[in-house]
Amino acid sequence: MKILVIAExxxxxxxxxxxxxxxxxxxxxxxxxxxxxGLVIGENVRSIAPELGRFGVSRVITVENPKLGQYSTxxxxxxxxxxxxxxxxxxxxxxxxxxxxxxxxxxxVKLDAGLAVDCIALKVDExxxxxxxxxxxxxxxxxxxxxxxxKIFSLRPNVFTAGSSDGTTxxxxxxxxxxxxxxxxxxxxxxxxxxxxxxxxxxxxxVSGGRGLKGPENFxxxxxxxxxxxxxxxxxxxxxxxxxxxxxxQVGQTGKTVSPSLYIAVAISGAVQHLAGMSSSKYIVxxxxxKEAPIFQVADYGIAGDAFEIVPALTQExxxxxxx
Amino acid sequence: xxxxxxxxxxxxxxxxVNVAIDGKSIDKTGVNYIISPYDEFAVEEAxxxxxxxxxxxxxxxxxxxxxxxxxxxxLAMGIDRAILLKDDGVRDSFSVARALADAxxxxxxDLVFFGKQSIDYxxxxxxxxxxxxxxxxxxxxxxxxxxxxxxxSAEREIEGGHEKVETKLxxxxxxxxxxxxxxxxxxxxxxxAKSKPxxxxxxxxxxxxxxxxxxxxxxxxxxxxxxxxxxxxxxxxVRLLHEEAKVI
Ligand SMILES: Cc1cc2nc3c(=O)[nH]c(=O)nc-3n(C[C@H](O)[C@H](O)[C@H](O)COP(=O)(O)OP(=O)(O)OC[C@H]3O[C@@H](n4cnc5c(N)ncnc54)[C@H](O)[C@@H]3O)c2cc1C
Ligand SMILES: Nc1ncnc2c1ncn2[C@@H]1O[C@H](COP(=O)(O)O)[C@@H](O)[C@H]1O
Numbered sequence: 305m306k307i308l309v310i311a312e313x314x315x316x317x318x319x320x321x322x323x324x325x326x327x328x329x330x331x332x333x334x335x336x337x338x339x340x341x342g343l344v345i346g347e348n349v350r351s352i353a354p355e356l357g358r359f360g361v362s363r364v365i366t367v368e369n370p371k372l373g374q375y376s377t378x379x380x381x382x383x384x385x386x387x388x389x390x391x392x393x394x395x396x397x398x399x400x401x402x403x404x405x406x407x408x409x410x411x412x413v414k415l416d417a418g419l420a421v422d423c424i425a426l427k428v429d430e431x432x433x434x435x436x437x438x439x440x441x442x443x444x445x446x447x448x449x450x451x452x453x454x455k456i457f458s459l460r461p462n463v464f465t466a467g468s469s470d471g472t473t474x475x476x477x478x479x480x481x482x483x484x485x486x487x488x489x490x491x492x493x494x495x496x497x498x499x500x501x502x503x504x505x506x507x508x509x510x511v512s513g514g515r516g517l518k519g520p521e522n523f524x525x526x527x528x529x530x531x532x533x534x535x536x537x538x539x540x541x542x543x544x545x546x547x548x549x550x551x552x553x554q555v556g557q558t559g560k561t562v563s564p565s566l567y568i569a570v571a572i573s574g575a576v577q578h579l580a581g582m583s584s585s586k587y588i589v590x591x592x593x594x595k596e597a598p599i600f601q602v603a604d605y606g607i608a609g610d611a612f613e614i615v616p617a618l619t620q621e622x623x624x625x626x627x628x
Numbered sequence: 629x630x631x632x633x634x635x636x637x638x639x640x641x642x643x644x645v646n647v648a649i650d651g652k653s654i655d656k657t658g659v660n661y662i663i664s665p666y667d668e669f670a671v672e673e674a675x676x677x678x679x680x681x682x683x684x685x686x687x688x689x690x691x692x693x694x695x696x697x698x699x700x701x702x703l704a705m706g707i708d709r710a711i712l713l714k715d716d717g718v719r720d721s722f723s724v725a726r727a728l729a730d731a732x733x734x735x736x737x738d739l740v741f742f743g744k745q746s747i748d749y750x751x752x753x754x755x756x757x758x759x760x761x762x763x764x765x766x767x768x769x770x771x772x773x774x775x776x777x778x779x780x781s782a783e784r785e786i787e788g789g790h791e792k793v794e795t796k797l798x799x800x801x802x803x804x805x806x807x808x809x810x811x812x813x814x815x816x817x818x819x820x821a822k823s824k825p826x827x828x829x830x831x832x833x834x835x836x837x838x839x840x841x842x843x844x845x846x847x848x849x850x851x852x853x854x855x856x857x858x859x860x861x862x863x864x865x866v867r868l869l870h871e872e873a874k875v876i
Binding site: 375377378381401402403405406408409410412413414416417418419420421422434438439440441442443444445446447448449450451452489490491492493494495496497498501502503505506509533551552554557558559561565566576577580583584586587588589595600601602603604605606607608609610613614617618621622625 | 721725752754792863
């Protein structure tokens with residue numbers, strides 16, 4: 305049996321969740337005796353492909369084409385399906401990133417496969433894979449079993465650990481999938497990057513600010529703390545709706561669901577919709593002047609005081625620590 | 629332009645989730661249901677396109693009789709027709725998509741809108757599946773949309789930025805917050821919606837490819853410690869994060 309890992313790269317660099325998926329595949333293979341095969345799609349990806357071997361992939365298939373330099377939902381789905389069929393892969397793992405979430409449903413239809421998205425755990429039980437995934441924005445967890453021959457699982461980023469690379473490299477097999485213009489019926493023509501900004505969905509540390517900060521100008525101190533920590537800036541819906549911060553920073557049920565190792569909530573009350581998006585963070589720090597605020601119910605550490613005093617002091621202290 | 633909008637009916641965001649006695653679904657007692665929030669952006673965008681280009685907007689929901697509430701809400705916002713694909717059974721995304729794709733084929737619209745995801749199972753899967761079943765292009769997580777002469781340019785949210793995507797009609801668009809500000813139904817709209825019929829149809833039978841075995845609440849996070857009430861607690865906080873949690 306084969307497990308196919310669809311690795312995501314942008315600008316010839318693997319995204320970290322690709323390594324997490326590779327490692328998860330290796331762990332599954334260990335339990336079921338399967339072979340792990342990688343797939344990398346892009347313009348010029350042969351040189352980076354061997355790196356996947358360090359996380360448990362023995363063989364990597366590369367599909368290169370100048371037109372695949374940018375993501376295309378239709379063309380990538382076709383390529384992934386062709387490779388999955390050629391390899392007769394029965395299990396497909398891919399990261400639940402913006403790309404993976406877009407690709408997986410199409411791939412499921414092409415392969416007549418069941419799909420479990422955004423999984424946070426996979427285990428083998430009497431030969432079947434049981435996936436655990438959050439539903440209702442994390443208010444509940446379900447165990448899901450896929451009943452079709454081919455099974456697709458997308459994995460929530462930052463949950464599975466890639467571990468450190470073990471130094472082995474994978475063998476690389478270029479493979480050609482003929483593509484016509486019709487395969488690119490939807491194509492990306494450009495990317496606007498929020499200048500060097502780290503996205504909350506990818507960050508290992510997030511510092512989020514809420515309405516208690518009183519105005520957009522006071523997010524400067526949130527940004528400074530985030531910078532000192534190498535963190536992304538997040539926001540509650542109240543401040544996004546007020547136009548203080550862009551929507552892509554919103555954390556919560558109608559924003560992004562995040563699981564960083566550290567989430568610092570500053571002047572955020574902790575409404576259920578906000579908690580839904582961040583309560584699976586590994587460590588939560590709350591800074592709020594109201595000690596009854598619900599955010600303290602989920603926080604590991606809290607300071608019940610004035611953010612305007614505490615945040616700058618915290619930034620200084622972090623800088624001191626990092627300076628050592 | 630003929631536009632279809634697919635609408636799901638889901639527990640509202642304030643719902644406190646409890647597991648039902650079957651051990652694999654939520655306890656519905658006292659739960660208030662709403663139109664899935666992203667589907668509201670989808671309805672709004674469809675209405676704006678109709679106002680600009682003329683045509684018709686048709687809402688479709690698959691589910692039990694309760695889904696009529698969501699269809700009525702969309703009628704009140706201004707859609708022209710509503711179809712209920714009546715089904716009380718359990719369906720996975722694949723089975724929902726199959727029925728919606730088949731119903732859409734019969735209508736043969738120029739454009740189909742979905743929400744980015746339903747806020748019950750958070751699958752974000754049905755729209756892409758329908759697109760593939762119809763063999764149409766699609767754009768997911770759309771925050772900006774322009775359509776002229778059958779050409780579609782959209783912007784979708786990705787990590788740390790936006791992707792500009794070009795495609796052509798017919799296609800599928802999955803709406804994200806930020807696309808527009810959904811209108812409130814007018815009193816007149818609400819009154820008119822009451823008398824508009826909701827057409828009931830038989831959906832394609834379910835053929836599920838996945839099964840929920842069990843549902844549980846995540847392990848409750850216990851409240852941690854409040855280590856102080858002012859900046860003097862900061863050094864202790866940093867020490868804990870560095871030495872105990874080892875996250876900085
Ligand atoms: C359909 C729906 C979807 C929603 N989706 C989301 C979502 O995705 N994400 C989300 O965040 N919300 C969401 N909400 C909104 C949510 O219900 C809350 O309204 C929102 O999270 C409140 O934001 P807040 O905590 O910043 O503001 P508030 O609730 O106003 O809290 C401000 C906090 O700041 C504290 N404070 C004030 N001054 C200071 C100070 N000087 N120092 C320290 N603390 C201070 C106060 O004690 C208070 O706790 C949604 C709501 C609905 C109905
Ligand atoms: N039962 C349903 N009836 C109609 N549309 C649905 C249904 N379920 C999902 N959808 C549509 O598919 C989108 C994505 O849903 P999901 O894949 O369930 O997260 C939703 O925003 C709706 O537009």
